[in-house]
Amino acid sequence: MADPKKFARFRDVMKEVNRKGAAIYKNPAGTQDLVIMSPYNIKYIHSYAQDSPFFLGLAKGDILGSECKNCHYRYATPRSHCMECGHETKWFRLPREGKVHSWTTCYFGGEEFLKETPFNLALVEFEGVDTLLLSRLKGAKEKDIFIGMKVRAQFRRPPRYLISDVSFVPAERGRSRK
Ligand SMILES: [Zn+2]
Structure with missing residues (x-):
C-alpha cells in the first residue's frame, strides 16, 4: 500500500x-x-463549588467580580479570599463595558478551540477594578484592535456555564484609533 x-x-x-x-x-x-487520528474523549463531572455564582451570573448576563470585605481590593475574577490581605471577599457586578488592556492573536489552541483559530484574546480592564479579565475579543480585525479600545460584554445564549459564556466586542463600531 x-x-x-x-x-x-x-x-x-x-x-x-x-x-x-x-x-x-x-x-x-x-x-x-x-x-x-487518535480519538480521545473524557467526561468530567466538575463542581464549581464557591465559584458557582460567577457562572450562574454569566447565564443572567452579569459578570461578577470579588471585592475584599476588609481592604476593598477588587478582582475582576472569582476569588473567595483576598490575595492582598487574606480576608473573605463578596461578589459585586462588573461593568459590562471595559477597555482592552492588552491583547494577542492565537494561531493554536486547545482541542475545543482549534477549529476557531486564529482568534483574539484580550485582557479587559474595568473602571474601579484592580485586576483584569481574560476573554475572547470578537467582531474586530487585528488591524482595528488597539490598547485602550472600548469593548462591551456579550453573553452566549443559551449558556453552557463556561467562561466562554462571556466574550467582548468593540463598544463603538467604526470608530478608529486616535
Ligand atoms: Zn483584602
Whole structure:
C-alpha cells in the first residue's frame, strides 16, 4: 500500500488526517513524521463549588467580580479570599463595558478551540477594578484592535456555564484609533 500523502504545512496534515486517518508531515527539521487520528474523549463531572455564582451570573448576563470585605481590593475574577490581605471577599457586578488592556492573536489552541483559530484574546480592564479579565475579543480585525479600545460584554445564549459564556466586542463600531 502507498504511503499516506505528504504535506509541508501542519494545517494540511490535519485536514488529511481528518479525511483519511493518516498523513505524513514533512518536518522542517528534515524528518517525515507519520501522523494518525487518535480519538480521545473524557467526561468530567466538575463542581464549581464557591465559584458557582460567577457562572450562574454569566447565564443572567452579569459578570461578577470579588471585592475584599476588609481592604476593598477588587478582582475582576472569582476569588473567595483576598490575595492582598487574606480576608473573605463578596461578589459585586462588573461593568459590562471595559477597555482592552492588552491583547494577542492565537494561531493554536486547545482541542475545543482549534477549529476557531486564529482568534483574539484580550485582557479587559474595568473602571474601579484592580485586576483584569481574560476573554475572547470578537467582531474586530487585528488591524482595528488597539490598547485602550472600548469593548462591551456579550453573553452566549443559551449558556453552557463556561467562561466562554462571556466574550467582548468593540463598544463603538467604526470608530478608529486616535
Ligand atoms: Zn483584602
